[in-house]
Amino acid sequence: MAEAKKTVLILGGSSEIARATALTFAQGRWTVRLAGRSHRELQREADDISVRTGRTLTIHQLDVLDHGSFVAFVDALPDLPDVVISVVGLLGEQPRAEIDLHHARKIMRTNYEGPALILSLFAERFAGRGHGVIVGISSVAGDRGRGSKYFYASAKAGLTAFLSGLRNRLAINSGIHVMTIKPGFVRTRMTEHTQLPPILTAAPIEVGEAVLKGLNRRRDVIYVRSLWFFVMLVIRLMPERIFKRLKL
Amino acid sequence: MTTISGWGRYPIGDTEIISPRTADAARRATAAGDQAIARGNGRAYGDAAIGIRQTIALCHLNRMRAFDPTTGRVTVEAGLLLSDLITTFLPRGFFPYVVPGTDLITVGGAIAADIHGKNHHSEGGFGRYVDELLLALPTGEMLLASRDEHPDLFWATIGGMGLTGIILEATISLRPVETGWIRQRTIAADNLAAAITALQSCESVTYSVAWIDCLASGGRLGRSLIFLGEHAASDQLDEEQAVNRFPLRKPSLSIPIDLPYFVLNNWTVAAFNEFYFRSGARKSTSFTLLPVHSYFFPLDAIGNWNRIYGRRGFLQHQSVLPIKNAESTLAEMLDRIAQRGGSSFLAVLKKLSQGSGPLSFPMPGYTLALDFPIARDVFSFLDELDELVVAASGRLYLAKDARQLRATFEGGYPDMSSFRELRRTIDPGRRLQSRLAQRIGI
Missing domain, CATH: 3.30.465.10 (Uridine Diphospho-n-acetylenolpyruvylglucosamine Reductase; domain 3)
Structure with missing residues (x-):
């Protein structure tokens, strides 16, 4: 890496993808800060990574559904990070969301509203400083809505569009880089009861490595397993009158 | 319900799997346990980590x-x-x-x-x-x-x-x-007495273990290679190894399918043993430097090596015999094994000292570990070996057991009263129970 060792802030810090990402960055000698809701879970991950890498991590309380607290959250950080990564997400239960609007709203807010608003705040702070990297973990699900997951998918589609717009706005002379990560299937507790095709399924650590590698190469959009790019290309190109009849 | 087994793939059991994500979730699962037992990576050979109703998988508690x-x-x-x-x-x-x-x-x-x-x-x-x-x-x-x-x-x-x-x-x-290297020396022992003498005389060496050729009989009964090892100091490394002071594990191969049961038979195992003994004996004068993984975990280089025994699975028989009875009983056991020709691919002899806990397996003596592919006569054959073990005041290793009789356990672990008393105190409702514990009445 060309730059000196920098600071990364990971939002949604107690998920497995966050854990793997934090470990990857800590091994790369970055200063890692974890933010999330449960102090105890964050502390457990921070201790683990600290023992494994010998680096000290800091943890910060954040409820991504409470946007009123965001400014205070950013102001209370020890410094404005060089890189912010949102790993915030909630798959939820589609059938339940269909009949329970509260649950549906929680899925939509957790996957779109929360991450988009807080990343937007970081974008403004980064713009004021003149540099920074914004990374959003979105999803291949957001590339096209499917009957079995459309609350989740639509919110991820929103996040993907948000990141794309932000990248477009800040592309020239801002010093800010915006990266969208689409992990595809990942072996986590979100998917532990699902049968997944091995070739399309990444381990959490692959996501962490993809983020760090993408950062160094200043990539814009990353499918963690590149095969997903082609899978989603086919899915996106399929005529709606065929697509709508598929059981997906 | 999920069907699980130990590493030997015998026996199999149906159990509800509970996978707590945090220590507190595991605490709650224990408090609500219904004849449950903890399970780690499932490498106990038999039924030690199969719960009667529930199995609490701890693989997520890995921080x-x-x-x-x-x-x-x-x-x-x-x-x-x-x-x-x-x-x-x-x-x-x-x-x-x-x-x-x-x-x-x-x-x-x-x-x-x-x-x-x-x-x-x-x-x-x-x-x-x-x-x-x-x-x-x-x-x-x-x-x-x-x-x-x-x-x-x-x-x-x-x-x-x-x-x-x-x-x-x-x-x-x-x-x-x-360093991450082991300095190994090999001793070839032509028979059981020589193997025991070698293990005895190398008491002060940190690591020692003997591989036994179970198909050798007569005057060569118990012929062995004894592998001795010490952690290598920095100045004992050659230039080549010094560059890589802490070698990492190489990626492993994997046995992708169950081998048919006839792949391991008396002829293939005998041929392997002959080759292995001779090549080991040839190297026996000098020191070799091995990465820790190659010295301690040679079989981990082959993923799913348990499949080599075929779909029916295999039994592991590991006993320990007190020093005074060890040589005569080992000779009798090895003689019966050689006569039966059970194609025990892996046979290991090693010296043990006192164990730590009341139910710990080790006692001062010699332990013999054997693998047997599941076959019709193997259960009665192993019962006969068990009689020799108990008669010699020995016992079997519970982590490897899938089939010992209650009487064998009672004979091998005679003083269970304080352990049982403690269990009654801390677990009056019998929330914790494994198939192993139920089978042999721990």
């Missing part, structure tokens, strides 16, 4: 909690694999004091079985290096046990096969090492 580089003491969650521990700490100059023949086991499992390694004769078992345990009891309590706090519970948990509560975290001591 490291704290490490003190000045003392080498590390606190980890119980589901952490030894391989993870080694990958993290070997490059920093630390290695577990005790490792078995595979590092794909969890720290919790290592404690529950009070596992031994090639250094048991000189340095004792895994339990000796445990400083503190965080346990979840069936009452819903979470408590710390050590040599000073709740010592009875602490010692009963070491080797206690998961029946005294669920281990959530453990603090263990690691050994400082200068």
Whole structure:
């Protein structure tokens, strides 16, 4: 890496993808800060990574559904990070969301509203400083809505569009880089009861490595397993009158 | 319900699997346990980690909690694999004091079985290096046990096969090492007496283990290769190894399918043994440097090596015999094995010292470990071997057992009263129960 060792802030810090990402960055000698809701879970991950890498991590309380607290959250950080990564997400239960609007709203807010608003705040702070990297973990699900997951998918589609717009706005002379990560299937507790095709399924650590590698190469959009790019290309190109009849 | 088995793939059992994500979730699962037992990486050979109704899988409790580089003491969650521990700490100059023949086991499992390694004769078992345990009891309590706090519970948990509560975290001591290399020397012993003499005379060597050719008979009965090892110091490395002071594991091969049962037979095993003995004997004068993984975990280089025994699975028979009876009983056992020709691919002889806990397997004596593919006559054959073991005041290793009779267990572990009393006190509702414990009446 060309730059000196920098600071990364990971939002949604107690998920497995966050854990793997934090470990990857800590091994790369970055200063890692974890933010999330449960102090105890964050502390457990921070201790683990600290023992494994010998680096000290800091943890910060954040409820991504409470946007009123965001400014205070950013102001209370020890410094404005060089890189912010949102790993915030909630798959939820589609059938339940269909009949329970509260649950549906929680899925939509957790996957779109929360991450988009807080990343937007970081974008403004980064713009004021003149540099920074914004990374959003979105999803291949957001590339096209499917009957079995459309609350989740639509919110991820929103996040993907948000990141794309932000990248477009800040592309020239801002010093800010915006990266969208689409992990595809990942072996986590979100998917532990699902049968997944091995070739399309990444381990959490692959996501962490993809983020760090993408950062160094200043990539814009990353499918963690590149095969997903082609899978989603086919899915996106399929005529709606065929697509709508598929059981997906 | 899920169907699971141990590493030997016999027996199989149906059980509900509960996979707690945090220590507190594991505590709640224990308090609500319905004839449940903890399970780590499933490397116990038989039914030790199969619950009657529930099995509490601890693989998600795999975080490291704290490490003190000045003392080498590390606190980890119980589901952490030894391989993870080694990958993290070997490059920093630390290695577990005790490792078995595979590092794909969890720290919790290592404690529950009070596992031994090639250094048991000189340095004792895994339990000796445990400083503190965080346990979840069936009452819903979470408590710390050590040599000073709740010592009875602490010692009963070491080797206690998961029946005294669920281990959530453990603090263990690691050994400082200068390199990740082992300096190995091989001794060829032409018969059992020579093998025992060699193991006896190498008492002061840190690591020693003998591979026995189970098909040799007559004057060559018990012919063995004895592998001795010491951690190599920095100045003992050649230039080539010094560049790579802490070698990492190479990617492993895998047995992708179950081999048909006839692949391992008397002829193939006899041919292998002959080749192996001769090539070992040829190398026997000099020292060789081996990466720790190759020395301690040779079989881990082949993923799913249990499939080599075919779909029916295999039984492991590991006994320990007190020193005074060892040679005559071993001779009798080996003679019967050679006569039967059971194609025991892996046969290992090693010297043990005293175990740590009341239910720990080791006792001062010699332990013989054998593999037998499942076959119709194998159960009655092993019952006969068990009679020899019990007659010699020996016992069987519970972590490897899938079939011993209650009488064998009672004969091998005669003083169970205090362990049973402790279990009654901490688990009056019998929330913790494994297939092993039920089968042999622990």
